[in-house]
Amino acid sequence: MVVEDNALNLKLFCDLLRAHDYETEAVSDGREALATARAFMPDLVIMDIQMPHVSGLELIQAMKREPALAAIPIMAVTAYAARGDEERIRAAGAEAFVSKPISVMRFVEAVEGLV
Template sequence: MARILIVEDNPANMKLAVFILERNGHQAIQALDAETGLLAARGQRPDLILMDVQLPGMDGLEATRLLKADPVTCAIPVLALTAMAMRGDEERVRAAGCDGYIAKPIDHKTLIAQVQRALTPSA
């Protein structure tokens, strides 16, 4: 189905996301930090990016800003993966250019629903 780049530094979260996506017919591309994720996005042009917000070095929101400013990657939808669930966090995620967000811990049904929504072009 879709090629999905997962940018996630936590091995358990990465394993879970890969399992869920591949189980649902998607191809998972893995990156453990923002810099590697940016290179993968530019080089492999995935259909969707799942971006952890709290990454070592450059955080996921800064990486998303760079992706959205780059003509090569600006059209790729980005869903933030975040443990942040405080008031105002959704606004910060969207202000950075994310097209949506998925709260951690990752819920199988929510992940698949959000992925399908992000991959379906709006009419």
């Protein structure tokens, strides 16, 4: 499952995943992420951190609080990586962190390491 408000990034991430034989579920509005995760039960969530309405950090924490979703690995992706952000994101519950612009090779390696 990919949670990303930027349409181009959402398409890129989903296309990359599909090219490596992963089924994807795209979510462009973070407010729909929990309900979609409950319905889709993904093997991995790729989560943008900077989104309108609800932050990726809040969504990561909410997913990790739900017993049915807590074991799903989360890879956080953000364009605004400041000092200490990776630590905060991992403390919220993300198992991996990738900064934008992404390296395609690093992105795929991170996905393969989590699923």
